[in-house]
Amino acid sequence: MKLDEAIMKRASVRYFKDDPVSDEEIRALIEAAIRAPTASGLENWLFVVFKSEEVRKEIYDLIGEGMVEYYRAVNLPEEKIKKLMKRIYEEGMYRAPAYIAVFIDRRVRFLKGREFDEVEFIWSVESAAMAIQNLMLKAVELGLGTVYIGVTNFRGIEEKVRELAGLDENYYLVGLIPVGRPRDEVKPRRRKKGVEEVTRIL
Template sequence: MELDDAISNRTSVRYFEERNVPEGQVRALIAAAVRAPTASGLENWKFVIFESENARERLYNLIAEGMIRYYRAVNLPDEKIEKLKKRMYESGMYRAPVYVAVFIDRRVRFLKGREFDELEFVWSVESAAMAIQNLMLKAVELGLGTVYIGVTNFPGIEGEVRELAGLDGNHYLVGVIPVGYPREETRPRRRRKSIDEVLRFV
């Protein structure tokens, strides 16, 4: 598969088949992820794979909790929230055979001194985000679907995901990526803005 094809065909997949993803393919995703640029060459990322039934169920419930908090934060009416909850629990939206949680270790840094805390944090998150993109593009090549979950970063939920991953408070969750075989044919969505609307030459 050409890189252009992987980029063009990548789309957010929210419904997955129940079949397992082979460990070799999971390792291939992480192998692609760690080829991403990493600020100061620190590689201070950690990829935690949730694949046991118990871990996946607990994480799924945390995702659901995060989605509900997100919908409430944007003032969605209660009746719509109930419909979305039904879609999650009855239709299995975001229920995947594998979840990849991507963390950074905030202790691993290049610049010392509190004045650089925010900058080092931003660089680490950017590095992890580029790793996630590599992972997602590799998934397209392997016939897998992915979607980025950020609602697990709500206060309280992020700590529970970290605890479930067996990591201490020095680690920060950048995102959770459900991974699996798409339940339906994927159709990449057109972008709302044209290239000219987001591009500037100086």
């Protein structure tokens, strides 16, 4: 598969088959991820794979908590939130045979001094985000689906994901990625804006 094809075929997959994702496939995803650019060559990322049934259930419930918080943040009525959550649980949205949590170790840095705390953090998050994109494109090549989960970053939820991963507060969760074989046909959406609208050449 050519890179252009993988880019164009990549889409957010929210429903997965129960088929397991093999350790070899997980390794291939992470091998692709760590080929991403990394600020100052630090490679201060960590990929925690949740595959056991018990821990996946806990991760799934945390995604549910995050979705409720998100819906409340956009001022959806509680009654509508209940209906949406019932549908999510009944239809198995985001329930996957594997979840990959991507963390950064905030202690690993290049520039010393508190005045560089913010920029070092931004660089680390950017590095992890590029690794996630590599992982997602590799997943397309392998016939796997992925979706970026951001709601697990809400306060109180992020800490619980860290605890499940056995990590302390020095680690920061950049993203949680469900991985599995798509249940339905993957149909990438067209972008709302074209190249001309988002490009400025000076």
